[in-house]
Amino acid sequence: MRQTTAPTARRQGRTVTAAAERTAVEPGAPDILTVAREQVLERGEGLTEPQVLEVLRLPDDRLEELLQLAHEVRMRWCGPEVEVEGIVSVKTGGCPEDCHFCSQSGRFPSPVRSAWLDIPGLVEAARQTAATGATEFCIVAAVRGPDRRLLSQVKAGIEAIRAAGIDIQIACSLGMLTQEQVDELVAMGVHRYNHNLETARSHFPAVVTTHSWEERWETLRMVREAGMEVCCGGIIGMGETVEQRAEFAVQLAELDPHEVPMNFLIPQPGTPYEDFEVVEGAEALRTVAAFRLAMPRTMLRFAGGRELTLGDLGAEKGMLGGINAIIVGNYLTNLGRPAQQDLDMLRDLRMPIKALSETL
Amino acid sequence: MSDSFCAWCGGAAAEGDHAACQRRRVLEPPRYCPHCARRMVVQVTPAGWTARCSAHGASSSDSDRAASAPTA
Ligand code: SF4
Numbered sequence: 001m002r003q004t005t006a007p008t009a010r011r012q013g014r015t016v017t018a019a020a021e022r023t024a025v026e027p028g029a030p031d032i033l034t035v036a037r038e039q040v041l042e043r044g045e046g047l048t049e050p051q052v053l054e055v056l057r058l059p060d061d062r063l064e065e066l067l068q069l070a071h072e073v074r075m076r077w078c079g080p081e082v083e084v085e086g087i088v089s090v091k092t093g094g095c096p097e098d099c100h101f102c103s104q105s106g107r108f109p110s111p112v113r114s115a116w117l118d119i120p121g122l123v124e125a126a127r128q129t130a131a132t133g134a135t136e137f138c139i140v141a142a143v144r145g146p147d148r149r150l151l152s153q154v155k156a157g158i159e160a161i162r163a164a165g166i167d168i169q170i171a172c173s174l175g176m177l178t179q180e181q182v183d184e185l186v187a188m189g190v191h192r193y194n195h196n197l198e199t200a201r202s203h204f205p206a207v208v209t210t211h212s213w214e215e216r217w218e219t220l221r222m223v224r225e226a227g228m229e230v231c232c233g234g235i236i237g238m239g240e241t242v243e244q245r246a247e248f249a250v251q252l253a254e255l256d257p258h259e260v261p262m263n264f265l266i267p268q269p270g271t272p273y274e275d276f277e278v279v280e281g282a283e284a285l286r287t288v289a290a291f292r293l294a295m296p297r298t299m300l301r302f303a304g305g306r307e308l309t310l311g312d313l314g315a316e317k318g319m320l321g322g323i324n325a326i327i328v329g330n331y332l333t334n335l336g337r338p339a340q341q342d343l344d345m346l347r348d349l350r351m352p353i354k355a356l357s358e359t360l
Numbered sequence: 361m362s363d364s365f366c367a368w369c370g371g372a373a374a375e376g377d378h379a380a381c382q383r384r385r386v387l388e389p390p391r392y393c394p395h396c397a398r399r400m401v402v403q404v405t406p407a408g409w410t411a412r413c414s415a416h417g418a419s420s421s422d423s424d425r426a427a428s429a430p431t432a
Contacts, residue, residue, distance in 0.1 A: 086406040111370070111391035113401045121405070128407040266387075269369070307387055329406035335387050339407070 046294045053246035055290040067321030070289035077296040081354040083325040085136035086129025089332040095142040097210045103268035104142035110270035122157040130168045132339040138171040146174040192229035200248035203240045229258035237265035237279035249294040264305030281314045292322030301325035363394035370397045
């Protein structure tokens, strides 16, 4: 799964969205959306860091135009299908790490208590997810990295899901891995691994002090080399500057993951970020579109925080602004809107849900 | 048994304004037992949540929905 004091970081986050900064483009320079149309839409080449920054500085009155272009890029390079995924926490809370946004860190006075999900519970969660038409089920644990007990639990859980005849692909998110653990997950049939870089490399030390961005990168490298799909994204709204958002988009593009989950900070009680402001809807949509223009072929998934940041209308705009995958139902410690509401939204938008056969 | 404590912040239900807590609760499971304010062990699943208080036992999104459903 990071600025030192909340007020400073919050001020910083707010300052960078000022309209005055958004319009700081050299006179006579070609319009960034005209450039993006030719470079990204026509040629499939993602925007560079200065170009992403220019997009992130576009004024609100160009947001619709930006979203339209991001949607065209998604349709052209990814197609109309939407990948639907469900997630569950198999081990909640009590994590030794200090990610400042996270209610599951044992270092902060968060009300989240430790909990383990048993195997029948895991199978039922997979069944609930498959019932939505989802093709992906991600098993998540709040740990620095998995120990033997956790890996045994995950292995038994996957076997039980398979034995129950639940037709769904299984992904995992169990923190940092050793090579041996990577190989073990491959042997279990885990086809995708989630490990978020969370934020720009330059901002990471302000968010997490107990491990480094580079350690996370190393796990991702091993996952890719072992043949698993790489799922790697982050959280917007953790006090990063707009420059750091552009930096992050391009660092993700360099990683070239199969999937990028985009979360928006949900300020959690007891965490250092509990008083942070929620990202504004227009800001969130602009960021989604900018990430799409940085990564034209990557699966971009709406993840946690969209309900709080965007509401129902904003979620639809995001689906028409570059997003082509969603997490339905609840998250790890937060609730989502009912899965059926998202499925209805996709039907109304005439966006087909990606079928399992297409993913195999 | 009526709720004595706010399930979101754990404060006394009769003291202070819990309107913001109620708004948060739409997108969060309960964290504190509404009867004694103990922190509960909560498991969120794709379609619901279960919570367990060491003194007052288990509750779930199903029982929560049933309790808040209008009665004829
Ligand atoms: S490693 Fe994961 S679970 Fe642990 S504190 Fe960081 S984000 Fe939370």
